Amino acid sequence: MRELPQLTEEGLLPAGIHQTTLPEVKARFGGTLKREEIWGNFDKMLADAKEAGLPVKKVIIAGSATTAKPLPGDFDVIVVIDKPRPSITDPAQRKFLDETHMRRTYKGDVFVLSEDDPAFKNKLDFFSKTKEDLTPRGVVEVQIDK
Numbered sequence: 001m002r003e004l005p006q007l008t009e010e011g012l013l014p015a016g017i018h019q020t021t022l023p024e025v026k027a028r029f030g031g032t033l034k035r036e037e038i039w040g041n042f043d044k045m046l047a048d049a050k051e052a053g054l055p056v057k058k059v060i061i062a063g064s065a066t067t068a069k070p071l072p073g074d075f076d077v078i079v080v081i082d083k084p085r086p087s088i089t090d091p092a093q094r095k096f097l098d099e100t101h102m103r104r105t106y107k108g109d110v111f112v113l114s115e116d117d118p119a120f121k122n123k124l125d126f127f128s129k130t131k132e133d134l135t136p137r138g139v140v141e142v143q144i145d146k
Contacts, residue, residue: 004028004140011068013138015128017060022142029066038065038107042075045106046144052092054112055082062127062139063109075108078123080115 004024005014026039042061049056056079063076079096095101102110113120127139 005138007068008137010135012130012135013066013140015136016138017141018138019141019143025061025066025140025142032070034071035065038072038075041106041108042077045077045102045108045110046079049079049096049112052096053090054079054093054096056080056144057082058141058143060124060127060139060141062137065108066140067137076127077108077110078120078127079110079112080120081112083114 002018002020004018004020008014030036030039042065046056046059058080060078060080061075063074064072065075095105096110096112099109099111102108111119111123113123124139128136130137
């Protein structure tokens, strides 16, 4: 794993997928009460995903939480799993398919996808640009231990 690159003049990660560790992400993008709240919500989401039995392989993190924005709004994450989709028959996993529930519970935009899912590339492309003017920006990839 490499150290995250310096942010651009616009306060964004340079375009690309930057592999690192979760402690590195939190050290780099923490430090304020709002950011600590965001990362606390992220940690809760990840713990709940594992507890629900989702085969989490890695996470791809983007959004204002990974910028220089003084008051980021939330985190955006793709939770990459080893199998096609969470089980819709398992209530613990089914909630991870409900984007409204995820936003309300964890205060972030959470998408659970496998890399084989056609929606994966679309979300990754979406996360790789700013919403405001579609400026290319980087995302962070973190491998998750089983």
